[in-house]
Amino acid sequence: MRRSLPRLAAVTAAGALAFAATAGTAFAQDGSVPEPDSFTSMYTASATPDMIINGEGQSAPGQEGATGEFNYRLNSDEEIVCYDLTLRGVTGEYQSPAKTATHIHEAAAGESGPPRLAFPNPEGDGDVRTSSGCLQGPFTTGLEGDDGQDTATGFSLKQIEADPSAFFGDTHTADFVPGAVRGQLMEVPMGGVETGAGGSSNDTTAYAIGAAGLAAAAGAGVVLVRRSRAQS
Template identity: 65%
Template sequence: MSAHRHHRTLTLGGIAAGTLALLVTAAPAHANTEVDEPDSFTSAFTSMATPDQVVDSEGMEAPGEPGATGEFTFRINSDLEIICYDITVNGITGDYESPAATATHVHEAAAGESGPPRLAFPNPEPVGDGPRTSSGCLQGPFTTGLTDDDDVDTGEGFSLAQIEADPAGFSADTHTENFVPGAVRGQLTEVPVGGLETGGGGTANNDSSALLPVIGVGALAAAGGAGFLALRHRRLAHVRG
């Protein structure tokens, strides 16, 4: 795995309540930068999210939306602090709800534990009864729009190398008005970079032997999510292993 890298920090501008000028000029709560996909990645991860993995802020079991499922795919270039994401959720009802800038996150939280969001992604769309999707790439410094007890944004100082060092210590989820602790949640699992199917751009690689073998109906069934994953026609990213 990649070595630990220095964390980058971001100082958020303060907002004085009731002062229009400051409301206009203060730094936004969600300062991640949308960028193009990089030429290469240092790691890749998936999360098969299900309602039974959701816990509340105290770490107590708080099942999410029955029948809902989610597939989170992340490709990371930790040298550039860029994370590319492809998110699909199914069976989720109602609008999103979260005190953070968005309701779709990566939390620093091991299985069965709660933890702060470190990354906030655009919520999958459209809101409705069908599948919801969200794809793109973000570059740090990262913010979530949610502050801790010291009034520091929970994304401040976070580095993608932390995920590479301990992927099992991170979970992906999305929160809705009907299931505020989370509609679905799943732990991150590392996968081979060169064999990961992606929805993003990059140079096509048609070597079918590189297809990720672990993401299949059988694996999803074991995770309690059988039948939800309709694999989209995607291009394989040409990346360094």
């Protein structure tokens, strides 16, 4: 009997806010799929320009004043990652040798590492760019590693669940090729049920999350409401 964690939705203290209003929307991207009914874990990353590390492992300037709010929900049983990405103050064209310029890389803070996941670049008018949807593996980045294979070859979402701090989200532009903003992944608790372990619950629980940028709802007062499903 497979047990799964329930779907999450987000609301603000001021009223209802759709969690990733366009989550599940199909993109012209390999592996794009609808949002699943459950997730095994969830992560957030607050991306800033002072965290950029270049390919030589040295600190590099990002785009001053820019920020990123990267939120990811994983179903590692089905190899599905859903993403809600918001960039503020990132300008100019995207640029990367990978097939898109917005990634999850495998590397600890202060280190460089290869991209393992590539997401549709956030788009939008004005100061804010967004991107939301879900992708299913096997994943590809379009970037060849030292072994001659795509840098996502053999990658599993369970690797993120095993050590989320060993991964970061970022985006690259023509003016800031090493990265405009970057942030290490941080696990978000899912209703008090330990994530990544196949837990389940039939209770409906609301709980506050203090991680910056969670659910692309900037500022305090973000609340997650857990919608339970019966075990199947």
